[in-house]
Amino acid sequence: MLITHKITRLLLSTSLALGLSSVAVADYPERPIGVAVSYGAGGATDFQARIVTMVAGNDDALGQPMYIMNKPGAGGRVGWNWFATEAEADGYTLSAYNVPHFIAQSIKGGVKYDVNSFEPVANWGADPAVIVVGKDSPYKDIKSLMDYAKENPGRVTLSGAGLLVGHHIAALQLQKAASVKLAYIPTKGGGAAAMKAVIAGDVVGGINNLSDAFRAQQAGNVTILAVADVTRNDFLPDVPTLKEAGYDVDNSSVNFRGLMVPKGTPQAVIDTLAAKVPAMFEHKRVTGKMKAGGSPMLVMDRDAVKAMWAERQAYLEELLKDL
Amino acid sequence: MEFLNYFHGVFEPLSLLLLVGGTVGGLILGATPGLSPTMAVALLIPFTFQLQPVQGLILLGAAYTSTVAGGAVSAILLKIPGAPANIATALDGNAMAKKGEGTRALQLSFLSSGVGGVIGVMLLIFLTPVLAQWALAFGPSQLFWLAILGVTVIGTLDSDSFVKGLLSGCIGLWISMIGYDDVQGAQRFIFSDSLAGGVNVIAALIGLFAIPQVIDMFSKGRKHRELQVVKTESHRLADAFNEVFKRSRALSIGTVVGSVVGLIPGVGGQIAGLVAYDQSKKFSPEKEKFGKGHSEGLIAAESANNAMVGPSLVPLLTLSIPGSPTAAVLLGGLLIHGIFPGSDLFERHPDVAWTFINSMLIGQILMVIFGIYTAVWVSKIAQIPVPVMSAAVLVLALFGSYSVQQSMGDVSVMFVLGLMMYFLQKFGFSAAPLVLGLILGPIAEANFVQGSMIATAMGVPVAYFVAGPLNILLIALVVLSIGYSFWSHHRHSISHQEKPALPWQQHVSTATMILLGAITVVWVSFTSEPSEAFLFPKILSGVMLSLAAWNAYRAWSGLSQVGVGLGKQEFIYLLPGLLVSLALIFFCAKFFGFYVASAVSFFIVYSVYDSTPITQLSGWVRRLVITAGFMLIIYLLFAMLLQVQTPRGLII
Numbered sequence: 001m002l003i004t005h006k007i008t009r010l011l012l013s014t015s016l017a018l019g020l021s022s023v024a025v026a027d028y029p030e031r032p033i034g035v036a037v038s039y040g041a042g043g044a045t046d047f048q049a050r051i052v053t054m055v056a057g058n059d060d061a062l063g064q065p066m067y068i069m070n071k072p073g074a075g076g077r078v079g080w081n082w083f084a085t086e087a088e089a090d091g092y093t094l095s096a097y098n099v100p101h102f103i104a105q106s107i108k109g110g111v112k113y114d115v116n117s118f119e120p121v122a123n124w125g126a127d128p129a130v131i132v133v134g135k136d137s138p139y140k141d142i143k144s145l146m147d148y149a150k151e152n153p154g155r156v157t158l159s160g161a162g163l164l165v166g167h168h169i170a171a172l173q174l175q176k177a178a179s180v181k182l183a184y185i186p187t188k189g190g191g192a193a194a195m196k197a198v199i200a201g202d203v204v205g206g207i208n209n210l211s212d213a214f215r216a217q218q219a220g221n222v223t224i225l226a227v228a229d230v231t232r233n234d235f236l237p238d239v240p241t242l243k244e245a246g247y248d249v250d251n252s253s254v255n256f257r258g259l260m261v262p263k264g265t266p267q268a269v270i271d272t273l274a275a276k277v278p279a280m281f282e283h284k285r286v287t288g289k290m291k292a293g294g295s296p297m298l299v300m301d302r303d304a305v306k307a308m309w310a311e312r313q314a315y316l317e318e319l320l321k322d323l
Numbered sequence: 324m325e326f327l328n329y330f331h332g333v334f335e336p337l338s339l340l341l342l343v344g345g346t347v348g349g350l351i352l353g354a355t356p357g358l359s360p361t362m363a364v365a366l367l368i369p370f371t372f373q374l375q376p377v378q379g380l381i382l383l384g385a386a387y388t389s390t391v392a393g394g395a396v397s398a399i400l401l402k403i404p405g406a407p408a409n410i411a412t413a414l415d416g417n418a419m420a421k422k423g424e425g426t427r428a429l430q431l432s433f434l435s436s437g438v439g440g441v442i443g444v445m446l447l448i449f450l451t452p453v454l455a456q457w458a459l460a461f462g463p464s465q466l467f468w469l470a471i472l473g474v475t476v477i478g479t480l481d482s483d484s485f486v487k488g489l490l491s492g493c494i495g496l497w498i499s500m501i502g503y504d505d506v507q508g509a510q511r512f513i514f515s516d517s518l519a520g521g522v523n524v525i526a527a528l529i530g531l532f533a534i535p536q537v538i539d540m541f542s543k544g545r546k547h548r549e550l551q552v553v554k555t556e557s558h559r560l561a562d563a564f565n566e567v568f569k570r571s572r573a574l575s576i577g578t579v580v581g582s583v584v585g586l587i588p589g590v591g592g593q594i595a596g597l598v599a600y601d602q603s604k605k606f607s608p609e610k611e612k613f614g615k616g617h618s619e620g621l622i623a624a625e626s627a628n629n630a631m632v633g634p635s636l637v638p639l640l641t642l643s644i645p646g647s648p649t650a651a652v653l654l655g656g657l658l659i660h661g662i663f664p665g666s667d668l669f670e671r672h673p674d675v676a677w678t679f680i681n682s683m684l685i686g687q688i689l690m691v692i693f694g695i696y697t698a699v700w701v702s703k704i705a706q707i708p709v710p711v712m713s714a715a716v717l718v719l720a721l722f723g724s725y726s727v728q729q730s731m732g733d734v735s736v737m738f739v740l741g742l743m744m745y746f747l748q749k750f751g752f753s754a755a756p757l758v759l760g761l762i763l764g765p766i767a768e769a770n771f772v773q774g775s776m777i778a779t780a781m782g783v784p785v786a787y788f789v790a791g792p793l794n795i796l797l798i799a800l801v802v803l804s805i806g807y808s809f810w811s812h813h814r815h816s817i818s819h820q821e822k823p824a825l826p827w828q829q830h831v832s833t834a835t836m837i838l839l840g841a842i843t844v845v846w847v848s849f850t851s852e853p854s855e856a857f858l859f860p861k862i863l864s865g866v867m868l869s870l871a872a873w874n875a876y877r878a879w880s881g882l883s884q885v886g887v888g889l890g891k892q893e894f895i896y897l898l899p900g901l902l903v904s905l906a907l908i909f910f911c912a913k914f915f916g917f918y919v920a921s922a923v924s925f926f927i928v929y930s931v932y933d934s935t936p937i938t939q940l941s942g943w944v945r946r947l948v949i950t951a952g953f954m955l956i957i958y959l960l961f962a963m964l965l966q967v968q969t970p971r972g973l974i975i
Contacts, residue, residue, distance in 0.1 A: 034729070040651060041365045041368075041651060041655055042645060046655055050369075069728065071520070071729075071730065072520075073520035074520070075503075078502075078503065082519075110510060155780060192654070193644075196644045197462075199644075200460075200462060218667070219643065219666050219667050220666055221642060289661065292661030293658045293659070
């Protein structure tokens, strides 16, 4: 099977190279573009990706529709491994990225990608982590929760959507900042499962996406105690940041989401995408639906994302050294 | 009774059209081997972008309901479950179809689905607040015991041999551990790149059920004399009606099990049908008839997997927690339209929520009507000539397994598993326990690990798993289930009287190979790092080794009596088909493009196995036309309707 794979790749890449050299850039894109999402259908990244790629078919956008391919597994590793090693770099296969997830995973090791395996195109969302507790919880603010944690090291269980995801990073930072020992419980099943654990009382509290927590709070099932960001969020004007509450946690756990292409994609294709995709993200229909879904947006262009990735790489290397 | 106020919304022209379209489309998609309800709903989401929220939901809800019911069609006629929910249906349903009672099986199946489904939606309408609380009562500990309860069912499910049933289940459990461990991120048993993501359940389902059927058809050669053109008897609908209600015990067991299982988030309705089948077998005075074409199991399974639909929406609508993979996709669909499920959904958007629920109710009834209406001529599918059928299923397996995640890895895994299952089946192993193990493995392990983490953090490592009324109830059920399995095996083995049909050497050689396999798994489990991530594999491989040893002992002493073995003649017959399949799956599809490679393979397989003499020109023409026609249908279905992007390779 490996041999056939190699021959196939060789033949394919040869014909591809021959083909590409004769394709005029002005023709890109000629057919629908696939966007790989490294998480299951129905999750936050998935439905946000579906919304932001809704208008790709418009004439003033890319002119060709984008379709989503779910490649879930192992917190995103499966999809990104595939993207780094098997996706064709011809501009017809993109992927959604989640920072800090893929960077943290590559620093930890055991995966086939790192921050240099991909070329960013544009960023669409910035979903900070928030600390939540169930609606019947005795802890009404972050301070009382942390005080309890200080007296009872290792007793405060906090659910999160997995290891080395934004929630986990926030938990690590909070532990350091408040000098407490927390029990981070990664769940299988993404943010929804982590939220369920909080609502059901399986855990003392949880760290989750602002978007999911916002909706759960609106429905009256949880209370958001604090936001892990540098400024308060527009969706939650009354919720303090962890910094304001006295815990020095910055925005390194913010879940940035955007689109990227594999390394080796022709520069002309990257330039076309980098020019058109940010505008696509800012289309009224897209921003309207994102707002309605409680998903905070932050559109960043390619250069800004490159800088962000580099900065995150440096910070996470430092943070995860002690892990 | 608020829901009564919103019925008019369902009957608005566009909504009704979507409901009918979704139902009919769902039935067709569900009946296609290889397309699961989850995939069908996911593939329909882009269509809903242009619609109003209510209309989009109606479409998705109708698709959800009918794909589950439609899956019974291919389960009954082809022994290929359309979804994990239909595995139990395939067990007895196909036996009935082989006896010519296909129409009856289909009618029973749709009627039971309708009854179960309507009751499930009624529960949703009237008991949502109560049910929501119950959904939350299942934490990691309870889910773990529930998964173990499912595992105990494995031994008695569709197996003439208790050992082989358990071994099958263990193999399934082991396969479920392949890939990255979800909680700690360790790599386990990844001996090939395509396994990095683990084994996808749908791809495995297609492989384990469809491929052995295909290879089996190959092994019959060109003459296929004994291949029945069993005449499908027509069956009066009224009789089916009476029968369904006569079997009220099976019907109630099915509905209750389906509703309960559907309600619990994290278990998924995938096992509803299997558990209902098993429970109705345990409570039935006619146990021996199960698996040979007895209607009780069929009724229980089908009513369960539709009863599951309504309650699975309870945690979704009230807490935004999907109770099954398909419900997760529905959640995405809801969010895209700006509808946030939550306890206030019914206050903020009563029109959307109630109209949607009412449409599910009407949808169940429509599904029964359409299903039964088409049952008569659909059951004629069982009469399609074998060479066409085998070629068609092969191509469908390729497309179906690829469509799940657009992954060639899934296709390869599908075929390898199928090949393995073909040989295992010849020696008395069954696919149903294996799939059950595959589905339950992750649930059992994830909840055990998570529960342990919480328990350790709270300082009560053991008590966490045994304290509380729900835990105790579940543990009691587990003990009862194990006890019953042993007892029934003991009783059954005394009366079991099959003539040993195959040579001792074949039994011994397979048993030895399995034993070697078990030893390998044990060795890998105990020597891999990080050690904590391999806790479950260690326990499992220990159990597997004991079972493999017991099985080998039985083979050596000539006690093994099940299985028919593989004859030399059969092996020769199946070789051409097998070689074409291997070439298609592992090379041609990706290199030449799915459609071209499939068309060529279809034509070759059909021609090789067709009984018409080679020299007859009309035969060649007929085969060309049918190949073209079939590929056109495939193209319309996958490329146009579902918009699955398949590798183009050199051509298309």
